[in-house]
Amino acid sequence: KQEVTQIPAALSVPEGENLVLNCSFTDSAIYNLQWFRQDPGKGLTSLLLIQSSQREQTSGRLNASLDKSSGRSTLYIAASQPGDSATYLCAVPAGGGATNKLIFGTGTLLAVQP
């Protein structure tokens, strides 16, 4: 059974710092891995999706890496801003396809202090 965990559970940093969020999964046979952002009381915003054949994906100040063999993904946020404050979730499909149900990590609550 696939399990997804994220560390740290919470993180507080001053504005401008670079930071790394971690995601671990127990079954390395994943189809892809996705990072989401969730603001309080809101739905999910997809940030980056990494296919199993890829090593990383970049979007603006965000960079996500994937190491299937070790069951890890990291989300790197450069030059953090107060607007980056949110909960960050990683998720992998439960089965072998892209449209299978997603198993979510436990989330990292990020606070960027101005």
Add this chain to the structure above:
Amino acid sequence: GAVVSQHPSWVICKSGTSVKIECRSLDFQATTMFWYRQFPKQSLMLMATSNEGSKATYEQGVEKDKFLINHASLTLSTLTVTSAHPEDSSFYICSAASNEQFFGPGTRLTVL
């Protein structure tokens, strides 16, 4: 990009009443939709997989007679919480799948 809507965005109801939540894919067809539930300060947990034209598949521990799911068309799935109780108060989020999953904005249910 693909857009998924949910209605209502929030609802408050009395204990014992039923509440229907709609999930629509606005610009694409989705043969599969998923319903997730999120309790405060917790991650999303899948409740059920909704397949157009067939019965939903429920996750272990989710009561199918309490959480009725109907997926009548390729763009609409509904979740009905029957005889709601305060412990059903939660944030319900749906997603619709094409080549990847797209999430709705969520529905905040509060049962008094």
